[in-house]
Amino acid sequence: MNDERSDRFDGSDRPDRSNASERPTPARSTIAADASPSGLTRRRLLASGVAVGTLATAGCLGTRDVEVPEPVVTDDSIDEDWRLVEASDSVAFEESYGPLTVSALERTVVYEYVDIAEAVADALDADGSPVTFFAARIDIRPAIDSLPGGIGRDRLMNEVRSAAEAAFRDQLREAGVTDIERVDDGEATVAGGHTASTATFVAAFGLDWEVPLPDGSTAVADGVAEMTARLAVWHDGTDVLISGGAHPTEPLSDTIERALDVPIGAETVVDELIDDTQALATEPETFEEAVEALIPSVE
Numbered sequence: 185m186n187d188e189r190s191d192r193f194d195g196s197d198r199p200d201r202s203n204a205s206e207r208p209t210p211a212r213s214t215i216a217a218d219a220s221p222s223g224l225t226r227r228r229l230l231a232s233g234v235a236v237g238t239l240a241t242a243g244c245l246g247t248r249d250v251e252v253p254e255p256v257v258t259d260d261s262i263d264e265d266w267r268l269v270e271a272s273d274s275v276a277f278e279e280s281y282g283p284l285t286v287s288a289l290e291r292t293v294v295y296e297y298v299d300i301a302e303a304v305a306d307a308l309d310a311d312g313s314p315v316t317f318f319a320a321r322i323d324i325r326p327a328i329d330s331l332p333g334g335i336g337r338d339r340l341m342n343e344v345r346s347a348a349e350a351a352f353r354d355q356l357r358e359a360g361v362t363d364i365e366r367v368d369d370g371e372a373t374v375a376g377g378h379t380a381s382t383a384t385f386v387a388a389f390g391l392d393w394e395v396p397l398p399d400g401s402t403a404v405a406d407g408v409a410e411m412t413a414r415l416a417v418w419h420d421g422t423d424v425l426i427s428g429g430a431h432p433t434e435p436l437s438d439t440i441e442r443a444l445d446v447p448i449g450a451e452t453v454v455d456e457l458i459d460d461t462q463a464l465a466t467e468p469e470t471f472e473e474a475v476e477a478l479i480p481s482v483e
Contacts, residue, residue, distance in 0.1 A: 252291040255319040255425060258375060259481035262295065265474060266317060270294040292320040294355070297474065300436070303463035308393040314409055314436070315471050316359045317429035319482045320351075324424075345381050348417045348426050356387060361411055361430055363388040372416060374425075374480035380418035387411040389432065391443055397453060407443025409436060412472075416479050427482040431471030437464045 252273060273291045297315035304310045322344070353364050368384040389409040394402040413430035432439065437454050444450035458465045 252289045252321055252323045252423075254291050254293060255321040255427070256483045257293075257295075257319060257427075257478055257481055258483055259477045261474060261477055262481075265298060266295040266478075267298050267301075268293060269296050289323045289325065290320055291323075292318060294318045295478075297431075297471065299463040299466070300471075303436075303461045304393070307457055307461040307464065308395060308405075310393050312360060314360070314389040314411065315429075315431045315474070316356075316361075317475055317478050318352075318355055318427070319478075320426040322424040322426070344424055345417045348424075349383060349415060352413075352415045352426070352428050353385075355428075356385075356413060356430055359430070361387045361389050361413070364413070372480060374416060374418055374427075375483045376420055378418045378420055380416040380480070383415045385413040385415070385430075387413055387430065391439060393440070395440060395444060395453060395457065397446065398448065398456065403444055403446045403453070405440045405443040407439055409439040410434065414475065414479055420483070425482055427479045429475035429479060431468060431475055433468050435465045435467060440464070 254271065271291075271293050273289065295317045296313040297317075300315045301313035304313060349366070356364055364385050364387040366383055366385050370382050372380050372382050374380045387410075389411050391405050391407045391409060393405045395405050396402055409432045411430050412433050413428065415426070415428035417424065417426050419425075437458050440457070441450045441454040444453060446453060
C-alpha cells in the first residue's frame with residue numbers, strides 16, 4: 185500500500201507559480217470545534233448545477249436510520265501528528281418526490297498538523313495552520329434501490345466529484361488558502377481496495393504574521409506561501425467518501441524570510457525564530473508524506 189500510494193499520490197510534478205499575477209488577500213484561519221465554518225454540504229456539495237432528483241440516486245445500498253457515522257481515518261499518524269479542530273454534520277437537502285422524501289446527510293471532520301499549528305501560535309501569536317486535512321462521509325437516504333428514475337451511479341458519481349471539488353475549494357478557503365487552481369487528476373487505490381478519483385491543486389496561503397524582533401518589537405511578515413493540495417472522492421459501496429489535504433511547498437521559515445523587510449536583516453530574525461521554533465523550518469516533503477498517508481486511509 186505504501187509503495188502504491190507514493191506512486192499515485194506523487195505531487196512532485198507541480199507548475200511554478202512564483203510569477204503568479206494575482207496576490208491573495210492575507211488570511212488567518214480560526215477554527216473552533218463548536219463553530220462550523222459553514223459545513224461541507226452547506227456550501228456547494230449539492231449545489232453545482234446538479235438536479236436534486238439526479239443526486240438522490242447516489243445513495244446507500246442499504247438504508248441507515250441513525251446519524252451519519254464520522255469518517256474514520258485509519259492511519260496511526262492521525263493520533264500522533266494531527267488534532268481534530270472541527271466536526272460537523274448537516275442536512276444537505278430534503279425533498280419530496282411523490283411518496284418519497286429524499287435526504288442527503290453529511291458528516292465532516294477537519295484536522296490541523298499539531299507541530300505547525302503550535303509553532304505558529306507560540307512564535308507568531310497567530311491561529312490556524314497552513315497544513316490541514318479533512319474527511320467527509322455523505323449518506324443519501326433512502327436506499328438507491330428504492331428510488332425512482334434509474335439514473336446510473338457512474339453519471340451520478342461524476343456529478344458528485346465535481347460538487348466535492350467545489351466543497352473542497354471552500355474548505356481550503358476557510359483555512360486561509362486562496363488562488364486555488366486544479367492542475368492534474370487521476371485515480372488511486374484507497375482503503376478497502378476501492379478506486380478513488382483524485383485531483384491535485386496549486387494554491388497560496390496569505391501570511392499576515394507578526395514576527396518578534398531581537399529588540400522586543402515586532403515586524404509584519406506580509407507575504408505568500410505557495411501551497412499544494414490533494415483531493416480524493418470514492419464510493420465505498422455504502423456512502424460517498426471524500427478526503428483531502430493541503431500543505432506549503434517550502435519551509436515556512438523561507439516564506440517568512442522573504443516576507444520580512446527589517447533593517448537588521450530578515451535572515452537574522454528568522455534564524456533566531458527557528459532556534460526557538462524548529463517546526464517552522466520543516467521541509468515540505470514531511471508535510472506531503474503526512475497528508476498523503478491520510479488521504480487513502482479514510483473509511
